[in-house]
Structure formats: structure tokens, C-alpha cells
Amino acid sequence: MNIFTQFNVLGLAVFLGGAAFAGETNAVLLRVAGTLQPAVASLVPAPTFEYPDNDANGGSLVIQYQTDAFSVPAGSMPLNPGAGTNFVQEIGPKTNGFVLEITLEPLGAGNEVATPSTNKETYWKTFFNCTPVGGSPKQIFWALSYGDQTDPALIEQLKQNLWRQGFSVVRHGPVPHLTAGPAAPANLQIK
DSSP: OOOOOEEEGGGHHHIIIIISOOSHHHHHHHHHHHHHHHHHTTOSSOOEEEOOSOBTTBEEEEEEEEEEEEEEEGGGSTTSOOOTTOEEEEEEEEEEEEEEEEEEEETTOOOSSOSSEEEEOSSSEEEEEEEEOTTSSEEEEEEEEEOTTSOHHHHHHHHHHHHGGGOOEEESSOOSOOOOSTTSOTTEEEO
């Protein structure tokens, strides 16, 4: 069953309360969305959060900010090499925007692009990465497309928040740095 839900950042809290979806897949994606919300809360207009293709086996989350439809050569897309004479319509970021596509998949699933990597597209750059989701047998494969004038601090904050999905950290006081192993601070618990 496909569920398509779109809401803006202001409506995120309602969905984080558990009313939007049932099941682990949607709970994981809602947790991911919740960790990204602080990075985008001050953006005007508010970015859109969409959940296309969610079911018990996986799902996806697409966050769009300052986007437009572009006609791009089919051969320029990294997952669709081919002749440069065919054009396709693609939603992409304006010069100051971004599109973040996150796919929830089983832990260890292979992908068609090496991660992490950055590809220069026709009108924007796309950063690809794959992050295990802490406390879940899942991973997120994500593609962050952004324009040349998108705030570099915003891009870095989104990347860091996505990378942190691999850890479930409980802090009991200030932690100067996150390390695992014998040198980890006594007050840091990694689940």
C-alpha cells in the first residue's frame, strides 16, 4: 500500500506524535525527519516533507526547499547513463535550494553508486551516502542535491544530522567528543 503524505515543518510535531503512520518503517523515517527539522526550521518558505512509497518493507522521505522543474539530459544522471540527446523532466534545487531524497532499506543492501561521493549534475551537485540507522536493522541511502548558492552551513548540518542516524546516543552531561572504545567518556552510552 502506498501512502503519500505531505506536510511542512510546522506540521512535523503532529506526525512525530505517532498519528501519521504505523510500523517500524514509518517510525524510522519520522525519526530521521525529526532529526533534520532543527536544521531547516528557520527556512522561509518552509521545506516540504513527503513520504512516497511507504510499506512494511521500506519507504522513502523527500524533503524539498526552493525547487523547480528542470529539463536535463538523461545521460547526465548518474544512475541512468545513456545518450545525451534524450531529455527528462526532473525536480531539482534552484541555485539556493536543496532536494534530499532518503530511501529506507535493509541493512547491508547494495547501491548503484559508490558512497560517499559527489556528482556534478547539469544544474546542481548531488552528494550520495549510506548510513546505518541505530537501533534498527535498516539503513538509509540518501542523495542530497543542492544549488551553487545554497548555504554551505545548511548543507553541512543536513549531512551531519544524517550521519548521526547511525548512533543512538544517551548523554548524561556534557560530552566533549563522541568516541567508541576504551577511550570513551564514562558518561557516554552508545546503544
